[in-house]
Structure formats: structure tokens, C-alpha cells
Amino acid sequence: MSGEDAPAQQQNAVDQKQETKPAEEPKAEPPKTESAEAAATPAATTEKAPEEETFTYRALVLTGFGGYDKVKLQVKKGKPALKAGEVLVRVKVCGLNFADLMARQGLYDRLPSPPVTPGMECSGVVEAVGEEVTDRKVGDKVMVLNRFGLWQEVAVVPASHTFLIPDGMSFEEAAALPVNYITAYLMLFDFGNLRPNQSVLVHAAAGGVGIAATQLCKTVKDVTVFGTASASKHEAISQGGVTHAIDYRTKDYVEEVRKISPKGLDIILDPLGGSDTHKAYNLLKPMGKLITYGAANMLAGQRKNLIAVAKNWYHQFSIHTLSLIQGNKSVCGFHLGYLDGEMELITQAMNTILDLYKQGKVKPRIDSTWHLEQVGDAMRKMQERNNIGKVILTTEPMPEEEKKEEAKKEDKKEDKKKEDKKKDDKKKDDGKKEEKKDDKKKEEPKKEEKKEEPKKEEEKNDEAKKEEK
Amino acid sequence: MSGEDAPAQQQNAVDQKQETKPAEEPKAEPPKTESAEAAATPAATTEKAPEEETFTYRALVLTGFGGYDKVKLQVKKGKPALKAGEVLVRVKVCGLNFADLMARQGLYDRLPSPPVTPGMECSGVVEAVGEEVTDRKVGDKVMVLNRFGLWQEVAVVPASHTFLIPDGMSFEEAAALPVNYITAYLMLFDFGNLRPNQSVLVHAAAGGVGIAATQLCKTVKDVTVFGTASASKHEAISQGGVTHAIDYRTKDYVEEVRKISPKGLDIILDPLGGSDTHKAYNLLKPMGKLITYGAANMLAGQRKNLIAVAKNWYHQFSIHTLSLIQGNKSVCGFHLGYLDGEMELITQAMNTILDLYKQGKVKPRIDSTWHLEQVGDAMRKMQERNNIGKVILTTEPMPEEEKKEEAKKEDKKEDKKKEDKKKDDKKKDDGKKEEKKDDKKKEEPKKEEKKEEPKKEEEKNDEAKKEEK
Numbered sequence: 001m002s003g004e005d006a007p008a009q010q011q012n013a014v015d016q017k018q019e020t021k022p023a024e025e026p027k028a029e030p031p032k033t034e035s036a037e038a039a040a041t042p043a044a045t046t047e048k049a050p051e052e053e054t055f056t057y058r059a060l061v062l063t064g065f066g067g068y069d070k071v072k073l074q075v076k077k078g079k080p081a082l083k084a085g086e087v088l089v090r091v092k093v094c095g096l097n098f099a100d101l102m103a104r105q106g107l108y109d110r111l112p113s114p115p116v117t118p119g120m121e122c123s124g125v126v127e128a129v130g131e132e133v134t135d136r137k138v139g140d141k142v143m144v145l146n147r148f149g150l151w152q153e154v155a156v157v158p159a160s161h162t163f164l165i166p167d168g169m170s171f172e173e174a175a176a177l178p179v180n181y182i183t184a185y186l187m188l189f190d191f192g193n194l195r196p197n198q199s200v201l202v203h204a205a206a207g208g209v210g211i212a213a214t215q216l217c218k219t220v221k222d223v224t225v226f227g228t229a230s231a232s233k234h235e236a237i238s239q240g241g242v243t244h245a246i247d248y249r250t251k252d253y254v255e256e257v258r259k260i261s262p263k264g265l266d267i268i269l270d271p272l273g274g275s276d277t278h279k280a281y282n283l284l285k286p287m288g289k290l291i292t293y294g295a296a297n298m299l300a301g302q303r304k305n306l307i308a309v310a311k312n313w314y315h316q317f318s319i320h321t322l323s324l325i326q327g328n329k330s331v332c333g334f335h336l337g338y339l340d341g342e343m344e345l346i347t348q349a350m351n352t353i354l355d356l357y358k359q360g361k362v363k364p365r366i367d368s369t370w371h372l373e374q375v376g377d378a379m380r381k382m383q384e385r386n387n388i389g390k391v392i393l394t395t396e397p398m399p400e401e402e403k404k405e406e407a408k409k410e411d412k413k414e415d416k417k418k419e420d421k422k423k424d425d426k427k428k429d430d431g432k433k434e435e436k437k438d439d440k441k442k443e444e445p446k447k448e449e450k451k452e453e454p455k456k457e458e459e460k461n462d463e464a465k466k467e468e469k
Numbered sequence: 470m471s472g473e474d475a476p477a478q479q480q481n482a483v484d485q486k487q488e489t490k491p492a493e494e495p496k497a498e499p500p501k502t503e504s505a506e507a508a509a510t511p512a513a514t515t516e517k518a519p520e521e522e523t524f525t526y527r528a529l530v531l532t533g534f535g536g537y538d539k540v541k542l543q544v545k546k547g548k549p550a551l552k553a554g555e556v557l558v559r560v561k562v563c564g565l566n567f568a569d570l571m572a573r574q575g576l577y578d579r580l581p582s583p584p585v586t587p588g589m590e591c592s593g594v595v596e597a598v599g600e601e602v603t604d605r606k607v608g609d610k611v612m613v614l615n616r617f618g619l620w621q622e623v624a625v626v627p628a629s630h631t632f633l634i635p636d637g638m639s640f641e642e643a644a645a646l647p648v649n650y651i652t653a654y655l656m657l658f659d660f661g662n663l664r665p666n667q668s669v670l671v672h673a674a675a676g677g678v679g680i681a682a683t684q685l686c687k688t689v690k691d692v693t694v695f696g697t698a699s700a701s702k703h704e705a706i707s708q709g710g711v712t713h714a715i716d717y718r719t720k721d722y723v724e725e726v727r728k729i730s731p732k733g734l735d736i737i738l739d740p741l742g743g744s745d746t747h748k749a750y751n752l753l754k755p756m757g758k759l760i761t762y763g764a765a766n767m768l769a770g771q772r773k774n775l776i777a778v779a780k781n782w783y784h785q786f787s788i789h790t791l792s793l794i795q796g797n798k799s800v801c802g803f804h805l806g807y808l809d810g811e812m813e814l815i816t817q818a819m820n821t822i823l824d825l826y827k828q829g830k831v832k833p834r835i836d837s838t839w840h841l842e843q844v845g846d847a848m849r850k851m852q853e854r855n856n857i858g859k860v861i862l863t864t865e866p867m868p869e870e871e872k873k874e875e876a877k878k879e880d881k882k883e884d885k886k887k888e889d890k891k892k893d894d895k896k897k898d899d900g901k902k903e904e905k906k907d908d909k910k911k912e913e914p915k916k917e918e919k920k921e922e923p924k925k926e927e928e929k930n931d932e933a934k935k936e937e938k
Contacts, residue, residue, distance in 0.1 A: 190756055191799050193662040277790055286811050287659055292790045317790045321746055321761045324802025330660050330758075331800055333793025342755050
């Protein structure tokens with residue numbers, strides 16, 4: 001997932017202010033020269049100047065760090081050049097991840113400085129292959145994993161960052177799978193070394209990684225899954241395999257776990273960071289593994305909240321080896337975004353996950369599908385934790401009527417929303433100064449109550465959506 | 470391994486200043502009452518008062534924290550009482566561990582205050598069983614794992630802390646196996662999650678844990694083992710399975726590893742602590758696991774070396790979770806002595822190890838066998854790292870002639886040795902003040918050179934020894 005070339009792609013493209021329809025399916029594939037000339041000509045399509053100029057595509061671009069409105073839909077011009085080993089993918093669906101939210105706030109150092117196209121995963125169809133690519137061909141349905149640059153209609157990525165979509169898997173599922181399932185898989189089965197009869201705590205069990213982790217836990221005999229989520233999501237996560245659902249907003253999850261498992265837990269997946277990591281550490285059994293993979297506690301409000309960041313930093317867990325020795329404990333850190341160059345490891349994990357998918361043992365759950373124009377709302381839904389499952393974006397063009405309605409809604413709402421949000425953030429910040437810790441529990445119900453009305457009917461899956469139109 | 474009852478056993482016994490021969494094999498086993506009276510009578514042998522009084526056995530006792538001479542051979546009187554669930558073991562052979570050396574210096578908090586009998590492992594024969602013991606019987610050959618209290622001729626332990634010795638395994642091997650192999654096993658296969666094609670760094674590869682770890686690594690396909698040891702031990706560790714032997718006294722092991730494995734290592738077992746833990750962390754691959762299981766760097770000289778302890782503490786590795794996340798790394802701490810009450814886990818590990826033993830895949834290597842009277846020399850050999858494999862003690866009485874010779878040698882040598890040692894320690898302390906770090910490499914060859922002549926011919930195994938007599 002080096003993704004180093006995505007910025008180059010963007011430099012090739014010329015921003016246009018007006019939106020245009022995405023290009024039709026390409027009439028002809030670019031000439032595919034074989035290995036002989038491979039080293040000499042990095043771009044395989046240099047001959048086709050006319051098409052290069054008329055080629056346009058829509059791309060989401062992070063224009064600066066800040067709120068949801070910092071991600072803008074732009075139209076790029078010029079067909080991106082392909083280097084050896086790369087493929088050009090016509091993107092169908094993009095996945096949203098917490099790292100994208102962090103990145104927007106300037107809290108994720110794996111994203112180059114704006115302007116830049118975010119997006120770590122997508123699904124689509126191979127539209128052109130560069131030289132030296134032997135295992136992908138035009139027309140292949142693929143899912144893609146990259147450090148960034150996938151929230152656009154056309155993406156150029158190393159072929160090694162693509163995985164063939166198995167029969168029966170939709171583009172929606174394919175876009176929802178890579179980051180969450182590889183993350184959950186490597187945490188549970190590499191660091192966690194999950195075995196039968198063990199117990200696992202999954203925070204945010206209704207989130208993308210949470211659902212993936214729960215499903216993967218259930219592939220091992222007699223694993224007990226403790227899952228935290230707000231009460232409204234308990235039915236869903238219990239159906240998904242969580243053994244004990246805990247409402248972290250009204251209860252102390254540590255106490256709840258201890259009631260059922262007094263000795264503590266074998267594995268704890270910690271996406272929260274800060275003081276929750278301390279709690280997790282203390283909740284481990286001997287030989288237990290704490291795997292921390294995020295700092296969601298840093299995200300308070302849509303813009304960088306310096307107090308939340310500072311608090312998270314201040315409460316950041318730090319451990320001495322002598323304590324680890326005396327406790328017989330393991331502390332691991334995981335982030336797929338930092339696993340650059342470990343494509344062999346990732347491919348192994350992906351192959352196992354796809355086998356499990358084919359066996360019907362894992363299946364991504366889609367919370368909602370949004371148009372590129374709605375990326376702000378999509379991000380908000382995820383950040384405010386109103387999702388059950390994966391939030392995804394479709395590159396399918398928004399019908400004109402919907403677009404007009406959306407624009408009207410936006411005009412009216414945006415100003416108000418911004419004002420509200422500013423006040424809201426300020427309130428939270430002030431409030432935080434008074435609270436020492438564990439404020440999350442108290443704050444989040446507030447957020448839940450003042451949740452804005454859904455922007456549009458949630459489209460549970462693509463099929464349903466298509467029928468509506 | 471609660472071992473809580475060993476002190477009680479010692480209180481029952483009366484110290485005697487003169488040494489006596491150990492009691493003969495018991496004429497009759499104590500009455501074995503079945504479960505009915507179990508709760509009421511904790512001690513099954515209360516009727517046999519006369520035997521209780523004449524029963525004597527030799528025990529090593531740590532009389533205070535300090536040098537090798539703080540462990541004294543004493544004679545205890547009175548047969549220890551058995552509680553429900555316990556067995557009385559006639560000890561044949563005892564294993565020495567680094568924790569015993571730490572304990573003698575007052576650096577190991579799992580040993581009660583002196584006077585106390587050290588010893589975490591031994592082999593022997595069950596001589597009596599308490600009530601409620603169903604899976605052990607008189608005459609069973611067992612190996613024992615306990616928090617302490619096993620360096621004596623007779624030990625009372627929970628039956629659950631004993632493991633049947635498989636056919637073909639000698640008492641020497643049985644005493645050498647539990648601590649080293651369970652430690653290596655849980656580190657490599659629980660925390661480490663060792664898999665084919667991975668790479669492992671084993672420090673002190675000629676030590677007990679080092680040899681066990683190397684053998685266990687070789688049970689997994691295509692594992693590369695980097696092993697550190699002084700050059701004189703390279704042949705032995707290479708024969709034992711180490712792929713790349715590194716002389717840490719003359720070379721920088723980090724550089725040596727990088728030459729062969731530029732990306733770093735999958736698993737590092739770190740018994741050293743201090744600055745070596747930092748090196749290990751930096752030497753990990755993404756998804757790599759550092760398992761620290763000791764602080765051997767603290768041991769400098771035979772008495773507690775406050776500077777070494779302070780330095781180890783000062784250089785103690787401490788890690789923030791954000792670093793772990795960005796590195797995709799795992800840091801684990803392990804110490805069998807703190808795994809109280811995890812007998813199920815330990816028994817599972819032991820069963821797997823015994824299976825591997827039966828398959829001929831693992832086999833403890835004995836460095837040398839010493840009489841109880843020679844425990845000081847045995848400890849010295851281990852602490853000065855002159856051993857290849859396990860240092861063990863036999864409870865077999867020392868022949869009278871040998872004893873006299875030993876006494877003469879001791880008289881002459883002890884005073885000199887103490888003086889030398891004091892000077893030596895002082896020199897080291899002074900030296901240390903000037904050296905900033907990595908002094909180990911420079912000091913240890915010195916120690917090696919001025920190594921005293923062996924106290925007695927090393928007895929490579931029990932059979933050989935018996936023939937000599």
C-alpha cells in the first residue's frame with residue numbers, strides 16, 4: 001500500500017470547477033505491450049493524446065484540514081498514466097474508514113498534505129493494465145487497498161494492491177471488506193493468536209471493524225465475544241454473534257465484563273486509546289493480549305479538537321516491560337495504514353478471509369450507501385456513530401432531481417449546521433474542561449439525542465437503490 | 470504454582486546443624502482415606518507420630534540475601550504434613566533457574582523472605598498422597614513445578630503441580646525440563662504465534678531457555694534462528710539448531726542480524742532487559758513480537774549490584790501505544806513465576822512439550838550435575854554463563870571422600886574467593902561508573918579469562934557419575 005503514485009495522478013489531472021458526467025466505459029483498451037519494452041516506457045498509453053485530453057472523472061479532494069466540508073467533489077481532466085506493474089481501476093464503490101476521518105482533521109500522518117484524494121479501499125473494474133502486469137486483465141472485478149487516493153471514479157494502483165472479487169460478492173461488499181476484515185483478521189489471528197474457548201472484548205461492535213471481528217471470532221470454537229455499543233444496536237450485534245452486548249453509555253463496561261468473566265479477558269481490541277487503553281490493560285487475564293488500533297477518543301466534533309487530542313495524548317498508555325513481565329501480558333499496536341510494503345502478509349490474510357466469505361462465515365454488513373456528493377453526511381454518520389456496519393460511497397451519478405433537492409437542502413442546512421456545529425463543539429470543549437475523564441459516556445448520549453434527521457432514506461444495498469430510481 | 474505451603478512445611482521441620490543421611494524409602498505409605506473425610510482432616514498422616522519425629526531430610530535454605538554462600542545445606546526434622554490435594558515427593562534432581570539467582574540477591578519478589586528453600590522445579594518419586602488426590606499414586610515418577618521450595622530432598626506440593634515423567638526420560642532431564650520448556654513454549658507459541666518461515670532471535674542460546682527455544686523453533690517449518698552466545702559455544706548451539714550463531718561479546722548483534730535479515734525479525738526473546746530491550750524493539754519487523762522475560766542485565770557479580778540494578782531500571786523499556794500502532798509491533802512480558810493459578814494453561818503446554826519429547830523433537834541438554842553441597846558452584850557456573858544447557862543438583866549423597874576433599878578445597882578457596890570476589894565486584898562497580906552503556910560486552914570477556922578452575926570434573930550425566938564412584 002505505498003500509494004506513492006496517487007499524487008502524481010492528481011498532478012496529471014486538471015481541476016475543473018463544473019461537474020460533468022463521468023466518462024462512458026472506455027471504447028478500446030489501451031495497447032498492452034508485453035515485457036520487452038517494459039523498462040523503457042513507463043506509460044503504456046502515451047500514444048493516445050486525444051483521449052487523454054477528453055478523459056474526465058470525478059474525484060473527492062481533501063482541500064484542507066477541517067470539517068466535513070473540506071472534502072470536495074471535483075472533476076479531473078486527463079487520463080492518468082500507467083507505470084509498469086500498475087492497473088487503472090474504474091471505481092464503483094468506496095469504503096469509509098476512521099482513518100479517513102482522522103486524516104480530514106489532520107490527525108493521520110499517512111495522508112500527504114492537501115489537496116489530496118483520500119480513500120483507502122474501493123471496488124471496481126480493471127480498465128487498463130500497465131506493463132509487467134500478468135495476473136490482472138481488463139474487465140477483472142477487483143477490490144483495492146491503498147494508502148490513499150481511492151475516493152474517485154478512476155484510480156491507478158499497483159496491481160499487487162488489488163484482489164479479485166469472488167463470484168457472488170457485490171461491489172458494495174467488496175468495498176466494505178478490505179480494511180475492516182484485514183484489520184480484524186491480523187489483530188485476532190496474528191497478534192491475538194485467538195484459540196477456542198477464549199474471550200474477546202470488541203469495542204464499537206456495530207462498527208466496521210467490530211462486525212468483522214465478531215464474525216471472525218465466531219469462526220473459532222466457543223469464543224465468547226463481549227461487544228460494546230449503544231443499546232439501540234444491541235439486537236443487531238447480538239444477531240451478528242456478540243455473546244454479551246454492553247451499553248457503554250449507561251454502564252461501566254469493565255464492571256460488566258468482570259461480572260461475567262471475573263478473571264478478565266484473553267484479547268481486547270481497543271480502538272479508543274487514552275484512558276480506555278489503561279482499563280483494557282487491567283482487564284487482561286494472564287497471557288492476555290491488548291491490541292490497540294486507533295485513537296477514536298481523539299475525535300470529538302468534526303474539526304480537530306485540541307483538547308480531545310491533548311487529553312488522549314496525556315492519557316496515552318505507556319507501559320514498562322517489568323509490568324508486562326509481572327502481569328504476563330502483551331500490548332500490541334496495529335494500523336493497516338502503516339503496514340507499507342507488507343503486501344505478502346496482507347495478501348495471505350485476504351486469501352483466508354475470502355475463503356471464509358466463500359464458506360459463508362463472514363459477510364460485510366453495509367450500513368448505508370451515499371453518493372460522492374454526500375460524502376460529508378456519510379462521514380458525519382460514521383463519526384457520530386450512528387452506523388451499524390459499513391458506510392460506503394457509490395460513484396454512480398446522482399439522479400438530477402435528487403441532486404437539485406440535495407442542493408436546496410444543503411443551501412438551507414449548511415449554514416445552520418455549521419453554526420450549530422460550532423456552538424456544539426464549543427460547548428463540548430467547555431464541558432470537557434470541567435470533566436476529568438470518562439466524559440465520553442456522558443457526552444455521547446447528548447449527541448445521540450440531538451442527532452439530525454437522516455439526510456435521505458438509507459439505501460441498504462445497491463439493488464434496492466437501483467430499483468428506486 | 471502457588472507454592473504457598475512450602476513455608477509451613479519448613480516451620481514443621483526443625484533445623485539441625487549436622488548433616489545426616491536421607492531417610493530410606495518409606496516402609497509404608499500413609500493411610501489414604503477417600504473423599505468422605507476429606508474436608509475434616511487436612512493432614513492424612515497425623516497418626517504416625519513416631520515416624521514424624523525420626524524423619525529427617527536435607528534442604529537447601531536461603532538464609533539471607535547475598536552471595537552464593539547464602540544458600541546453606543541444612544537438615545530438617547519431622548515429616549511434612551500433607552493436606553488434601555497434595556503429594557509428598559522424594560526429590561531426585563533439582564533444576565537451577567535465573568530466577569533462583571535473582572532471588573538470592575533479593576531481586577525476585579515471588580520468593581518469601583529468608584529463611585526459605587528456593588527451587589522452582591525438580592523431579593522425583595511420589596512417596597505419599599494426600600486426600601482427594603486421584604491422579605497420582607505412590608511410586609509415580611514425576612516432575613514438579615512450584616513457585617519455590619523444591620531444593621530439598623522431600624517436597625510437599627499440590628498434585629496439580631506434578632507431571633508424570635514419560636518412559637525413557639531420566640530424572641535429570643525431567644528436572645531440566647519444566648521451567649525452560651514451558652517458558653520457551655508459551656513465549657514462542659502463545660505470545661509469539663510462531664509460524665513457518667519466520668525468524669527468531671534467541672539470546673543466551675546456550676542457556677536453558679535458549680536451548681529449549683531453539684529446539685521448539687525447529688519444530689516449525691523453515692524457521693530461522695539467530696542465537697547469541699560466546700564463540701566457544703557456537704559449535705554446540707549450531708548443532709542444536711541455531712541457524713546463525715552470533716558472538717555478542719565481539720560483535721554488535723543488531724548489525725549481524727541486519728546483514729542477514731535487513732527487514733528485521735518476527736520474534737525476539739529478550740532475557741536481558743535494559744538497553745537490550747530497546748535494541749530488540751527496533752529490530753522487529755512489522756507485526757513482530759518482542760517478548761521480554763527477564764532482566765539478566767541486572768545480575769552483575771554475586772551480590773546485588775545496585776548500579777547494575779539502577780541502570781537496568783533507568784534503561785528499562787517503556788513504550789507508548791501510538792509508537793506500537795505506527796510500528797505494528799507487539800511487546801510482551803513473560804515470567805512463569807508470575808503465572809500463579811494458571812495450571813490449566815501450564816498443563817496444556819506441558820502435555821504438548823511431552824508429546825514433542827516422545828517424538829524425539831525436544832530433549833533437555835544437561836550442562837552439569839552438582840551435589841546439594843555444591844549449590845554455590847552450580848549457581849556461579851550459571852551466573853558466569855559458563856554453562857551449555859541446564860545446571861542441575863542431585864540429592865544423591867556426596868561420597869564421604871569427595872565430601873572431605875570438597876571441604877578442604879572449600880576451606881582454602883573460600884576465603885580467597887571471597888576476597889577476590891569482593892575486589893572483583895568493587896572493580897566492576899567502579900568501572901561501571903565510567904562506562905555509559907553496552908558495558909556487558911567489554912566486561913564479560915574479562916570474567917571469562919579469570920574464570921577459576923572447575924571445582925570438580927563436570928559430570929555430564931548421572932550414569933557417568935555413578936560409574937565413576
